[in-house]
Structures are given as C-alpha cells and as structure tokens.
Amino acid sequence: MxxxxxxxxxxxxxxxxxxxxxxxxxxxxxxxxxxxxxxxxxxxxxxxxxxxxxxxxxxxxxxxPSVDTVINYDIPTNSKDYIHQVGRTARAGRSGVAISLVNQYELEWYIQTEKLIGMKTHCTIRVG
Known part of the structure; x- marks a missing residue:
C-alpha cells in the first residue's frame, strides 16, 4: 500500500x-x-x-455477497477496474448503488466509461 x-x-x-x-x-x-x-x-x-x-x-x-453501496473516492484509471469496483454491488440479481467522486480532471474519462458500460449515471456537480 x-x-x-x-x-x-x-x-x-x-x-x-x-x-x-x-x-x-x-x-x-x-x-x-x-x-x-x-x-x-x-x-x-x-x-x-x-x-x-x-x-x-x-x-x-x-x-x-451483501454489499449494497460502493463509494469510489479515487476512481481507477482503467475502465475494467472501475467495472469490477462498482460490480461489488448488484450481485446475484440484486440492485445496488455506486457513487464515484470525480474531479474536473477525471470527468472526460468518466463520461467515456459511461459509454463503455452503456449506462448513463446521475451527476451532481459541486464547486469549491
């Protein structure tokens, strides 16, 4: 570590x-x-x-087996790693929540990852 x-x-x-x-x-x-x-x-x-x-x-x-929420404080730079991280939720047919804290430098990568997984996510922008 x-x-x-x-x-x-x-x-x-x-x-x-x-x-x-x-x-x-x-x-x-x-x-x-x-x-x-x-x-x-x-x-x-x-x-x-x-x-x-x-x-x-x-x-x-x-x-x-029973993780219902994953919070990515520092999102991975690899899309496959991101999918594995958020995949800790919603296993075996269950639903789950993934929250990713993204800064302005990671936003474009995050948008590309949304396209890769075929899912649009909810986004809240906070300044400051």
Whole structure:
C-alpha cells in the first residue's frame, strides 16, 4: 500500500466515523491483496460495521455477497477496474448503488466509461 493510499484510507475512515456509522480500518493484509480473512473484513461481513474503506484490491477476489453501496473516492484509471469496483454491488440479481467522486480532471474519462458500460449515471456537480 502506498503512502497516498494509506492517507486516502485514513481520511475516508475518519470522514465516515464522523458521519456516525460503524467503520473499520482495514488490516494491511487486506489491502495488499492477500486472501486471508482479517478482523475488519470479518466484522464487515457479519454486519458489525457498515463501512469498509479499502483500496482497489477489494474489487477482485473478495467474496462479500451483501454489499449494497460502493463509494469510489479515487476512481481507477482503467475502465475494467472501475467495472469490477462498482460490480461489488448488484450481485446475484440484486440492485445496488455506486457513487464515484470525480474531479474536473477525471470527468472526460468518466463520461467515456459511461459509454463503455452503456449506462448513463446521475451527476451532481459541486464547486469549491
């Protein structure tokens, strides 16, 4: 995990903690891609915490069947990785929500990704 990724996970965890939702910071083993179960992942699966901040490693290979919302704080630059991340929701015929926080430099890429997946998304633009 890079220093930037560590800081992003820390900031996201802190933000959610202040939003009064049970949050677990992930064990470094989870974000390094190891498939070994961790305390944070087990708590998330058991419903003991509602939010599990993690890097894009969690978009592949982790079996978490009941994720209903994915929030992309830092969207991937690869469309296939994006699809895997948002695909954590809406599995096995269920519906889900994916929220992507996009800055002005990522907007064109995001529009192209919408075309690739054949789906127009709701967009809210905030300045400042």
């Amino acid at each position: 890079t220093e930037v990724e560590k800081e992003q996970v820390k900031m996201t965890s802190s933000w959610w903690r202040h939003a009064s939702s049970p949050t677990e910071r992930p064990n470094p083993k989870l974000v390094r891609g190891r498939r070994k179960k961790t305390g944070a992942l087990d708590k998330f699966k058991a419903g003991e915490c509602n939010i599990l901040p993690c890097t894009d490693v969690a978009s592949r290979g982790l079996d978490i």
